Amino acid sequence: MFTIREAKLADLNTLKTLEQCVIEAERPFNNSIKAVGAHYYDLVDLITQDRSVVMVGESEGKIVATGYIQIRASKPSLDHDEHGYLGFMFVDPEFRGQGINKIILNSLINWGNAKGISDFYLDVYAENASAISAYEKAGFSSSIIEMKLNTSD
Numbered sequence: 191m192f193t194i195r196e197a198k199l200a201d202l203n204t205l206k207t208l209e210q211c212v213i214e215a216e217r218p219f220n221n222s223i224k225a226v227g228a229h230y231y232d233l234v235d236l237i238t239q240d241r242s243v244v245m246v247g248e249s250e251g252k253i254v255a256t257g258y259i260q261i262r263a264s265k266p267s268l269d270h271d272e273h274g275y276l277g278f279m280f281v282d283p284e285f286r287g288q289g290i291n292k293i294i295l296n297s298l299i300n301w302g303n304a305k306g307i308s309d310f311y312l313d314v315y316a317e318n319a320s321a322i323s324a325y326e327k328a329g330f331s332s333s334i335i336e337m338k339l340n341t342s343d
């Protein structure tokens with residue numbers, strides 16, 4: 191049976207391992223990711239602060255899916271003062287393709303809605319086709335494109 195719940199500090203070691211899985215999944219899309227010692231998230235902060243939550247999906251007591259939302263201040267030019275920023279989207283390879291990420295996303299969006307948030311953003315590599323497909327199925331559409339240039343070579 192698949193269930194979801196808020197992560198707690200006792201999950202920290204598992205979540206740190208899964209953070210590395212996300213980094214390895216994204217490494218093919220960005221050759222600037224550090225070869226060793228790369229980290230993405232301040233997990234203690236995300237778990238303990240009032241303005242964020244980490245959701246985990248469990249199957250038979252094992253964490254097989256993750257995601258977080260953090261309420262952030264929006265740009266002054268926008269018609270919303272705050273938005274929900276989503277990240278740490280991960281589903282165990284054995285559980286992919288079953289719409290589990292959508293369950294995590296919906297729980298995070300519901301959490302944001304309950305806090306008065308109705309605008310949600312996330313970043314995804316343009317080449318990460320399965321992630322983009324998952325987000326589109328949850329209602330997201332593409333917005334900004336980041337462009338980069340390296341002049342050191």
Ligand SMILES: CC(C)(COP(=O)(O)OP(=O)(O)OC[C@H]1O[C@@H](n2cnc3c(N)ncnc32)[C@H](O)[C@@H]1OP(=O)(O)O)[C@@H](O)C(=O)NCCC(=O)NCCS
Binds near residue numbers: 211215280313314318
């Ligand atoms: C991105 C991710 C969270 C999506 O989770 P999910 O629960 O598998 O999402 P979905 O079930 O909606 O499947 C999304 C797409 O994955 C692909 N997919 C389907 N089955 C798959 C499988 N067994 N293995 C890998 N990818 C699969 C398909 O392209 C699918 O899209 P489609 O249904 O339109 O064909 C998951 O693929 C993942 O953890 N990837 C590695 C980490 C990562 O890249 N995170 C995103 C950072 S922005």
